[in-house]
Amino acid sequence: MPTTATTGRPTTAAAAANVLRHQERKLLHAVGCGLRDDEIAAALAIPEDAVAGTLARILVKLGLRDRAAAIVHAFDCGLVVPGRGPRTQAGSPVARTAAAVRAARPKVQISVLGPLRAWQDGRPLNLGHLRQQAVLAALALRAGRTVSQRELLDGVWGMEPPVTNVVPVYVYRLRKTLRIGDSPDSVIEHNRCGYRLVSGAVEVDVARMEKLVADMAAADRAGEPTEALRLCSQALDLFRGELLAGLPGPLAELERLRLTERRIALAQRKLEWQLRLGQHSEAIAELFALSTAHPLNEPVAAMLMRALYRHGRQADALTVFDRARRRLTDDLGVPPSRMLRRTYQMILRGDEAGLGLTRTAQ
Template identity: 35%
Template sequence: MDFTLLGPIGIVTANGHVPLAGSRQRILLASLLVSGGRLLTNEQLYSELWGDDPPHTAHNALQAQVSRLRRTLSRLAEPSRPAPALVTHSAGYVLKVEPARIDMNVFRRRIAEARQIADRDPMAAIGLLESGTGLWQGKPLQDTGASPLCHSTAVQLEEEYLAAHETKLELKLRCGLTEDAIGELRAIGVVHPWRERITELLMLALYRVGRRAEALETYHSTRRQLTDHLGIEPSRRLKETLQVILREDPVPAATLRPAPLSVLVR
């Protein structure tokens, strides 16, 4: 069986995706999965499942949740996709899952592979990045509430997703897929208006295809949002990009060179 974290928490069998009923079952499974095969202590799991106010019977309640999850895993097991072992230790629990069975790990592995080949084969790297980001089915670790471990992992994953998407678009511009990149850059810019790298890439893409006026308006629109809502000016890098367009300079090749993808891999 496989497991999904990049969207709704669930289990994938030969019959499809099976969501988990019950918020604490989702939190328990997600916490064990994101721990990467490391022991989660009873105290950590109390915090994940009940926050700062665990019940007086937390130990028994945790045992009940673990037993219920074991039954679910056993029920969904198949000869070709056996259930992973949910191991009890005196201090806590470990779920022993092959990393490749968790979509989060597959995403990160594809990002790492893209990093390795980006310079020598940018088109193949684009394919890997699209394949990795295509695994996402919504916000990561959905329906896990305020669980500390799940929440912090979700925030980290969202940043990795955005950075991977930015890098993919940088590579598209390097490969001359400018018109294709423009549409994606506009869409991301609407959802994430404060990411200046998206603004910079959109300005350069528009400028490269002769839409200089739109590139300049993109800068001024972003500047208005930054000053009106955050009280800050655009970064020096964005201002330098503006000057390139105002002077009608060629786009420097270094400007479209993606940052190392190693920052995306944990």
């Protein structure tokens, strides 16, 4: 349910109607539409110096802090609907229906597979400070569904919620930044359940990555490893730098872990296809880099051992085992897993069938 920007008390359009007089409601609507004092005076046919006094009374009645909070309140209580106001002329060429917006090619791109970034028509956007960015990241990672204020508070602030209800303020600022083309509409919409990204108006790289993964799986089932490898490489190329770098909150931390595991799993699939296709040198170079970045990942170590053995480098394969064993013992206090020990023993015996090396490259 919408709340005030300062007290967190629930408000509705009906409650606002009971508190404000008709002229005050009209003025709050004009403020919410972004009109200047002189424009408000002209629209309501009142003296310009009366606008400030009336707005001051509105702020007191609603318990709001300032004009920015009044704008947020006007949106959240339903007095103002994005894209409908004095500045929007329905018959003008720039006016667009919701269906037209969804049909248009997305012009806002958001990247979460690295530091949070957003672009409009290729132009980078200023997303504000880190907490505000974390709110946008939460919406981008949940693209396609509504995220409640409670979820945003829990995901961005965790056990230390803000003193005031700042979520509507942050969303209001993000709405102003993330416009749909030249229209006044934003890619963020609000309803009684919370906030969500407008379907079709924004492109998020994590959704693009998941689409490539689905296509990759289909190519693999169809027996097309070369196409699967190509799609997997495209998915991996979407990862750029530290995931959600610097963003605070439990949600960002969990998503960093989840997306890191996703990236490692994709890298492993890519390397499996490279080995199947006989691209041994390329696979070994990438496996060494992946093993260095994740020295406690035993499946990666086992894959590197098999690749080195297949390339005629048995001694190097055994060295990888010794290095992994020491790291596991020193860092975690555990011995190598059964899977890693079995790979080691098969290399010692030269068990090519057990290592899966008898198949010819496709």
